Amino acid sequence: xxxxxxxxxxxxxxxxxxxxxxxxxxxxxxxxxxxxxxxxxxxxxxxxxxxxxxxxxxxxxxxxxxxxxxxxxxxxxxxxxxxxxxxxxxxxxxxxxxxxxxxxxxxxxxxxxxxxxxxxxxxxxxxxxxxxxxxxxxxxxxxxxxxxxxxxxxxxxxxxxxxxxxxxxxxxxxxxxxxxxxxxxxxxxxxxxxxxxxxxxxxxxxxxxxxxxxxxxxxxxxxxxxxxxxxxxxxxxxxxxxxxxxxxxxxxxxxxx
Amino acid sequence: xxxxxxxxxxxxxxxxxxxxxxxxxxxxxxxxxxxxxxxxxxxxxxxxxxxxxxxxxxxxxxxxxxxxxxxxxxxxxxxxxxxxxxxxxxxxxxxxxxxxxxxxxxxxxxxxxxxxxxxxxxxxxxxxxxxxxxxxxxxxxxxxxxxxxxxxxxxxxxxxxxxxxxxxxxxxxxxxxxxxxxxxxxxxxxxxxxxxxxxxxxxxxxxxxxxxxxxxxxxxxxxxxxxxxxxxxxxxxxxxxxxxxxxxxxxxxxxxxxxxxxxxxxxxxxxxxxxxxxx
Numbered sequence: 439x440x441x442x443x444x445x446x447x448x449x450x451x452x453x454x455x456x457x458x459x460x461x462x463x464x465x466x467x468x469x470x471x472x473x474x475x476x477x478x479x480x481x482x483x484x485x486x487x488x489x490x491x492x493x494x495x496x497x498x499x500x501x502x503x504x505x506x507x508x509x510x511x512x513x514x515x516x517x518x519x520x521x522x523x524x525x526x527x528x529x530x531x532x533x534x535x536x537x538x539x540x541x542x543x544x545x546x547x548x549x550x551x552x553x554x555x556x557x558x559x560x561x562x563x564x565x566x567x568x569x570x571x572x573x574x575x576x577x578x579x580x581x582x583x584x585x586x587x588x589x590x591x592x593x594x595x596x597x598x599x600x601x602x603x604x605x606x607x608x609x610x611x612x613x614x615x616x617x618x619x620x621x622x623x624x625x626x627x628x629x630x631x632x633x634x635x636x637x638x639x640x641x642x643x644x645x646x647x648x649x650x651x652x653x654x655x656x657x658x659x660x661x662x663x664x665x666x667x668x669x670x671x672x673x674x675x676x677x678x679x680x681x682x683x684x685x686x687x688x689x690x691x692x693x694x695x
Numbered sequence: 696x697x698x699x700x701x702x703x704x705x706x707x708x709x710x711x712x713x714x715x716x717x718x719x720x721x722x723x724x725x726x727x728x729x730x731x732x733x734x735x736x737x738x739x740x741x742x743x744x745x746x747x748x749x750x751x752x753x754x755x756x757x758x759x760x761x762x763x764x765x766x767x768x769x770x771x772x773x774x775x776x777x778x779x780x781x782x783x784x785x786x787x788x789x790x791x792x793x794x795x796x797x798x799x800x801x802x803x804x805x806x807x808x809x810x811x812x813x814x815x816x817x818x819x820x821x822x823x824x825x826x827x828x829x830x831x832x833x834x835x836x837x838x839x840x841x842x843x844x845x846x847x848x849x850x851x852x853x854x855x856x857x858x859x860x861x862x863x864x865x866x867x868x869x870x871x872x873x874x875x876x877x878x879x880x881x882x883x884x885x886x887x888x889x890x891x892x893x894x895x896x897x898x899x900x901x902x903x904x905x906x907x908x909x910x911x912x913x914x915x916x917x918x919x920x921x922x923x924x925x926x927x928x929x930x931x932x933x934x935x936x937x938x939x940x941x942x943x944x945x946x947x948x949x950x951x952x953x954x955x956x957x958x959x960x961x962x963x964x965x966x967x968x969x970x971x972x973x974x
Contacts, residue, residue: 586790
């Protein structure tokens with residue numbers, strides 16, 4: 439058994455153990471469903487209500503992915519702009535941090551005001567949630583490119599675009615993919631926030647309605663679905679990351695003497 | 696001067712590389728630091744010149760001036776008869792740090808200049824680069840890395856990377872080769888082996904070479920001429936021919952004339968050191 443496989447087994451057991459402990463404590467202290475439902479009950483609710491929940495799951499998922507896609511496009515563009523010159527970095531950074539520190543819940547009403555309740559504010563909220571980590575990582579990757587690498591290119595009379603394409607961007611890829619893992623989960627948060635505040639579709643909305651009906655098991659079922667989706671997306675981008683930027687995660691035992 | 700004006704300008708210099716009354720300083724006003732005092736230097740085509748001297752004497756600055764990476768504060772830098780940058784001269788560079796791109800294979804790293812530099816660029820883009828692969832492989836073989844083209848840079852040792860870095864500097868048949876202490880971080884034996892390889896490659900391709908080094912033996916082994924520099928202000932204080940026949944060997948470096956030359960260079964550098972640092 440490889441050490442890695444053993445680690446997977448242990449972390450799997452840890453997750454199962456967490457839910458078993460939860461179940462046991464609920465039984466032991468006779469906790470009411472309205473306060474904290476048992477995991478078994480949550481899963482049962484999720485399965486029974488799935489036909490009704492499914493469209494909402496899809497709604498949340500595709501809202502998140504559209505917002506995430508827009509966030510990547512804008513994030514890369516801004517990151518390249520900010521990271522490609524010292525001046526742009528110094529000038530734009532304070533404003534970026536200003537935007538990043540605004541709690542995104544506060545922005546949702548503005549989007550609703552502009553675009554009406556529904557899908558558009560959710561997409562936009564997901565987008566602004568995930569832009570900042572992408573911008574910062576792309577900009578940092580570009581700004582920390584070794585000057586000697588650029589000297590090699592400049593001595594060959596490469597123009598700025600060629601340097602960016604051949605050196606800057608490939609070098610930034612590990613930073614970029616690391617930021618994607620974080621961003622995709624943030625995009626989820628953005629979507630759900632917006633759905634909770636102003637939408638009549640999506641998991642966020644389902645949870646909002648369920649909680650006002652004191653249907654607590656359904657609220658938790660929604661949470662569970664969100665957790666599963668979030669972890670799945672994180673895992674997908676993690677796999678893509680190791681495949682594309684494997685050179686940055688090199689194994690020393692492969693090196694020659 | 697605009698590019699068009701430069702193009703029509705008459706040939707300014709018969710030498711392949713000429714520094715005429717060049718100075719270079721960083722910063723402005725009170726805080727101005729002179730990196731290079733008044734400097735004149737001339738290289739004929741196909742020459743091999745070494746720059747030796749203490750740290751901070753502006754050796755690397757001269758390389759950057761000639762390759763067009765920095766501009767002179769005063770004076771003129773001519774390459775191929777015209778002001779630097781006016782004439783499209785192919786430049787190859789190798790540094791003390793091999794600066795391989797880790798996401799490419801060793802062969803792809805070596806082929807990088809072909810992707811950027813005309814006239815190879817057009818052919819590279821047209822995907823007709825099989826010939827370039829062969830060229831890169833031939834060079835890799837020459838420096839003793841025949842079967843390492845498909846490896847990643849981090850799988851190679853420092854000496855191997857430096858060999859690959861030399862290949863990258865030479866693959867586009869540069870007219871000008873800038874070597875900034877390329878053997879500085881290597882062990883003695885690897886270094887001596889690479890001197891021999893460098894000498895072979897230079898004899899075969901005959902680029903004009905400027906070599907910056909701390910190693911006097913290296914300078915005397917490789918160069919046709921050795922320029923000794925002093926620091927603060929950086930200046931060339933001696934310009935000596937190296938009379939030894941080629942191909943030179945390590946054994947030669949133990950003969951009396953060779954030792955006498957390196958001795959003399961050493962004394963020049965030591966005596967030119969600023970007094971307050973002599974202790």
